[in-house]
Amino acid sequence: MKMDIISIKPILAVLVSLMAAILIVVFRDYRNIREFWTISASIIKFTIISSMLPCILTGNTLYYELFSVLPNISVAFRVDALGILFGILASFLWILTSIYSIGYMRSLDEHSQTRYYAFFALALSSATGIAFSANLLTLFIFYETLTLSTYPLVVHKETPKARSAGRRYLIYTLSGSVILLFAIILSYSIAGTLDFVNGGFLSKSTSITNLQILFAMFIIGFGVKSAFMPLHSWLPSAMIAPTPVSALLHAVAVVKAGIFGVIRVIYFVFGSELLLDMGLGMALAYFVSFTIIVASLFALVQDNLKRRLAYSTISQLSYIALGVALSNPNGLMGGVLHFVYHAFMKITLFFCAGAIYVVTHKENISELNGIGRKMPITMSMFFIAVLGMCGFPPTCGFISKWYLLLGSAEANQLLLIIVLIVSTLLNIAYFFPIVLRAFFKKPAKQNGIEEAPPLMLIPIIITALISVLLGIWPDAPYSFFHIVRLMEGYI
Amino acid sequence: MNIIQNLPILVVIVPLIASFCMPIIGLFRRRYCFYLTLITNFLILIFAMLLLNYVINQGEIHYYLGNWEPPYGIEYVIDHLSAFMIILISFIAFIMTIYSKEDVENELPTNAPLFYTLFMLLTASLLGIVSTGDLFNLYVFLEIASLSAYTLVAVGKKKDALIGSFNYLIMGTLGACFILIGIGFLYLVTGSLNMADIALRLPSLYSSHVVHAAAIFFVVGLSIKIALFPLHVWLPDAHAHAPSTISVFLSGLVLKVGAYAMIRVLFDIFTVEFFVNTLPIAEVLSWMAAIAIIAGSINAIAQKDIKRMLAYSSVSQMGYIALGIGLANTPGIMGSLLHILNHAFMKGCLFSAAGAIIHKYKIRNVHQFKGLGKKMPYTMAAFSIAAISMVGAPPFGAFFSKLFLALGAIESGKWIFALIILISSLLNAAYFFSILERAYFTKLHDEEIEEAPISMVLPTFILAMGCIAFGVFMFILEPFLRDIATSLL
Numbered sequence: 005m006k007m008d009i010i011s012i013k014p015i016l017a018v019l020v021s022l023m024a025a026i027l028i029v030v031f032r033d034y035r036n037i038r039e040f041w042t043i044s045a046s047i048i049k050f051t052i053i054s055s056m057l058p059c060i061l062t063g064n065t066l067y068y069e070l071f072s073v074l075p076n077i078s079v080a081f082r083v084d085a086l087g088i089l090f091g092i093l094a095s096f097l098w099i100l101t102s103i104y105s106i107g108y109m110r111s112l113d114e115h116s117q118t119r120y121y122a123f124f125a126l127a128l129s130s131a132t133g134i135a136f137s138a139n140l141l142t143l144f145i146f147y148e149t150l151t152l153s154t155y156p157l158v159v160h161k162e163t164p165k166a167r168s169a170g171r172r173y174l175i176y177t178l179s180g181s182v183i184l185l186f187a188i189i190l191s192y193s194i195a196g197t198l199d200f201v202n203g204g205f206l207s208k209s210t211s212i213t214n215l216q217i218l219f220a221m222f223i224i225g226f227g228v229k230s231a232f233m234p235l236h237s238w239l240p241s242a243m244i245a246p247t248p249v250s251a252l253l254h255a256v257a258v259v260k261a262g263i264f265g266v267i268r269v270i271y272f273v274f275g276s277e278l279l280l281d282m283g284l285g286m287a288l289a290y291f292v293s294f295t296i297i298v299a300s301l302f303a304l305v306q307d308n309l310k311r312r313l314a315y316s317t318i319s320q321l322s323y324i325a326l327g328v329a330l331s332n333p334n335g336l337m338g339g340v341l342h343f344v345y346h347a348f349m350k351i352t353l354f355f356c357a358g359a360i361y362v363v364t365h366k367e368n369i370s371e372l373n374g375i376g377r378k379m380p381i382t383m384s385m386f387f388i389a390v391l392g393m394c395g396f397p398p399t400c401g402f403i404s405k406w407y408l409l410l411g412s413a414e415a416n417q418l419l420l421i422i423v424l425i426v427s428t429l430l431n432i433a434y435f436f437p438i439v440l441r442a443f444f445k446k447p448a449k450q451n452g453i454e455e456a457p458p459l460m461l462i463p464i465i466i467t468a469l470i471s472v473l474l475g476i477w478p479d480a481p482y483s484f485f486h487i488v489r490l491m492e493g494y495i
Numbered sequence: 496m497n498i499i500q501n502l503p504i505l506v507v508i509v510p511l512i513a514s515f516c517m518p519i520i521g522l523f524r525r526r527y528c529f530y531l532t533l534i535t536n537f538l539i540l541i542f543a544m545l546l547l548n549y550v551i552n553q554g555e556i557h558y559y560l561g562n563w564e565p566p567y568g569i570e571y572v573i574d575h576l577s578a579f580m581i582i583l584i585s586f587i588a589f590i591m592t593i594y595s596k597e598d599v600e601n602e603l604p605t606n607a608p609l610f611y612t613l614f615m616l617l618t619a620s621l622l623g624i625v626s627t628g629d630l631f632n633l634y635v636f637l638e639i640a641s642l643s644a645y646t647l648v649a650v651g652k653k654k655d656a657l658i659g660s661f662n663y664l665i666m667g668t669l670g671a672c673f674i675l676i677g678i679g680f681l682y683l684v685t686g687s688l689n690m691a692d693i694a695l696r697l698p699s700l701y702s703s704h705v706v707h708a709a710a711i712f713f714v715v716g717l718s719i720k721i722a723l724f725p726l727h728v729w730l731p732d733a734h735a736h737a738p739s740t741i742s743v744f745l746s747g748l749v750l751k752v753g754a755y756a757m758i759r760v761l762f763d764i765f766t767v768e769f770f771v772n773t774l775p776i777a778e779v780l781s782w783m784a785a786i787a788i789i790a791g792s793i794n795a796i797a798q799k800d801i802k803r804m805l806a807y808s809s810v811s812q813m814g815y816i817a818l819g820i821g822l823a824n825t826p827g828i829m830g831s832l833l834h835i836l837n838h839a840f841m842k843g844c845l846f847s848a849a850g851a852i853i854h855k856y857k858i859r860n861v862h863q864f865k866g867l868g869k870k871m872p873y874t875m876a877a878f879s880i881a882a883i884s885m886v887g888a889p890p891f892g893a894f895f896s897k898l899f900l901a902l903g904a905i906e907s908g909k910w911i912f913a914l915i916i917l918i919s920s921l922l923n924a925a926y927f928f929s930i931l932e933r934a935y936f937t938k939l940h941d942e943e944i945e946e947a948p949i950s951m952v953l954p955t956f957i958l959a960m961g962c963i964a965f966g967v968f969m970f971i972l973e974p975f976l977r978d979i980a981t982s983l984l
Contacts, residue, residue: 178924190910
């Protein structure tokens with residue numbers, strides 16, 4: 005029997021990084037102590053979240069209500085399979101990103117590092133809050149704080165270009181939030197509750213048209229952060245942020261928060277049954293497959309490495325949305341696995357891009373001739389991640405893509421299968437030239453091997469190895485696979 | 496007789512006496528005026544806390560002036576709503592007294608006794624408005640408040656202040672006339688000036704045209720007082736040119752007390768039944784409010800002078816409060832009341848931060864705010880908190896007031912208002928983030944920290960903490976506001 009266990013752990017997990025943000029500001033003049041807080045907070049956070057895992061794996065959920073705002077609306081936390089998946093993912097990668105950040109920020113001797121670390125910690129608090137929200141209102145609160153805490157990271161460079169990227173980021177995300185909040189208020193007036201319920205709290209008693217409009221508003225609201233086209237253009241311009249920010253926030257925490265919201269809406273607000281009845285699941289699947297293809301085409305023509313990675317992210321996020329929109333077990337499995345696997349692969353790619361920038365100060369792909377000879381370890385890891393992105397075995401990208409294809413086949417959607425295959429070809433088309441250029445083209449001048457500092461190199465190796473490990477041994481004990489298995493009950 | 500029972504009058508009479516003492520004390524030592532104000536306001540704050548505590552635990556307090564029973568004599572009634580307003584007024588007044596020390600020395604060095612006289616008079620009259628249960632008494636205090644406000648605007652050094660004050664005087668007097676006519680009409684048909692008594696006699700007269708006219712006079716008169724668009728034209732000049740302490744007072748309290756008067760008149764005297772069904776006042780009010788919300792924000796975007804920008808933002812924010820009144824349902828009223836509280840703190844914080852910036856760097860143009868975040872870290876931190884709260888981002892206070900208002904709009908089936916509330920957040924974001932962006936994310940070469948004096952920064956910071964606290968501890972406020980809302984409806 006499934007139980008709601010009252011536990012304070014979800015709140016602790018949120019508060020850890022909030023406290024860290026305060027301590028970081030307090031110890032701003034002692035950079036080693038300041039960085040100590042970042043690292044220890046990330047480790048403590050990961051420990052707290054993973055300590056909840058055994059309980060979740062037995063099918064229970066953890067619950068804690070802070071206070072009620074209105075009748076039937078409270079600020080409350082519930083940790084379920086989906087929540088802990090996102091929580092573990094974000095907190096684990098935060099440990100690696102913190103280590104990487106120290107190497108990156110110190111090598112480049114960046115300004116305003118205290119602000120950077122403090123807002124990074126706040127962003128992680130918000131991401132954890134989103135993961136563990138028990139209802140739409142709580143989710144919205146953390147969704148907004150995530151927006152606001154990421155803004156200073158986007159404009160970190162303080163150049164006119166960074167400011168305009170920040171402005172664009174705010175315009176997109178805040179407009180999305182307005183639509184999202186409106187949808188939330190409408191749902192409350194329809195259903196009288198906002199609590200996530202497996203199978204959805206909205207029912208057919210409302211008119212179909214209203215529900216369709218509501219669903220569209222939810223998708224637009226969450227779609228901004230999920231970077232669905234045409235709501236995506238903030239993401240490539242946000243690449244002006246320091247690379248660790250792009251790596252953890254703009255490939256994992258922020259964008260996945262959007263996708264996370266989409267999953268919550270599909271399975272916990274509407275319910276897959278209601279959506280399939282109204283034909284909205286397939287509509288969403290086709291809507292995002294447009295993004296999958298077009299974003300890949302955009303990626304082909306980008307010369308800036310981080311921008312190319314950003315367009316790749318846009319395309320890959322829609323894979324996840326495609327899988328969950330199919331509303332069948334394999335599709336969901338593929339989508340949610342891709343949610344995790346894409347994070348490991350894409351963070352590796354971004355880490356590599358950052359390492360290249362630190363060593364050579366080069367950002368454009370056309371300048372990367374022969375970089376593989378100069379930075380062999382970095383570029384090998386880059387190659388592994390590229391293989392994953394293109395879905396080659398034995399990397400984990402193969403597994404998630406396999407399930408996505410199975411799901412599409414199960415739903416009898418030939419067109420979606422074609423979309424997935426074409427996009428794989430496009431992935432190869434925009435990723436392989438980078439690798440080829442790095443290893444086979446002659447550099448302008450040969451300087452011998454020069455790698456990034458170990459603080460940056462170690463996280464790169466760890467994430468790349470995990471991407472492979474998840475591919476060859478996906479069902480290792482306590483691995484993500486088991487968590488995803490629990491979600492079969494959602495359908 | 497218990498001292499608590501006498502507090503309703505003490506809370507008004509003490510600042511009034513202090514105000515009369517001020518010029519005399521000013522003759523001997525100018526700076527003693529500040530200390531007298533500080534002590535008086537501290538005393539009132541304690542009174543206010545006692546009152547609030549008593550009202551929550553024991554219920555309403557009725558005080559008969561000179562022991563004349565109503566409806567013949569003047570009655571002071573402290574219910575939940577009054578206690579809520581009293582604590583708000585006395586808290587802001589106390590905080591701003593601390594703030595005023597440097598501000599007055601800087602902006603009006605020679606006029607300190609005059610300033611504090613008027614300051615205490617304004618405080619006394621605001622407290623009078625919210626404590627009285629007598630309609631004519633309310634008018635008298637409203638006029639005292641307005642007259643002292645006109646003078647306080649004009650006390651500034653510049654000529655613009657005089658023009659601002661004069662416009663304010665003309666418009667304010669018009670509003671006062673309307674209110675007086677409204678009172679006269681009501682007296683004509685009911686023969687009473689006691690609010691509870693009038694409310695008792697009115698229902699049988701709902702079809703009377705005199706009552707209709709009275710209601711409309713009240714609403715228009717009070718709309719001028721709360722600067723409801725398009726009757727707001729006096730506000731930007733008055734708020735922008737007043738000394739910073741007074742800007743806080745005008746935006747944070749004088750407007751709010753006008754909103755209080757509107758709530759009292761509409762809900763307690765006329766009842767919801769009358770102004771929703773008999774006359775379409777609620778409908779008109781909410782539409783005007785909706786226009787105010789948008790128009791105020793758009794005007795604010797166009798401003799370069801920080802204080803004018805904040806003043807236009809007040810026009811927009813008063814729209815929220817008026818909208819909640821117009822919706823006339825529980826979430827709507829709760830939203831209005833919560834926004835009265837939140838806006839008093841947010842706008843108070845923003846105006847006092849702006850005052851600190853003007854005090855330290857003599858800059859008013861927001862384009863010159865470059866790098867301020869590094870030069871004045873504490874002031875700008877407070878400013879940012881209040882600004883983000885204004886935008887309506889959770890978990891700050893204004894998020895919940897906007898949420899309640901939006902829920903109220905949906906509950907009464909007018910989703911368009913909910914949409915307007917949400918969209919206006921974007922407009923707020925447009926002008927506040929452009930300031931924050933300049934202040935924090937512009938590279939400057941001279942980044943020496945030079946803060947305003949602590950007596951200005953501390954009050955600003957306390958107000959900012961309020962913006963956070965009302966969001967995070969909203970659940971403590973919620974049952975209290977719900978009580979008020981249900982008692983009004």
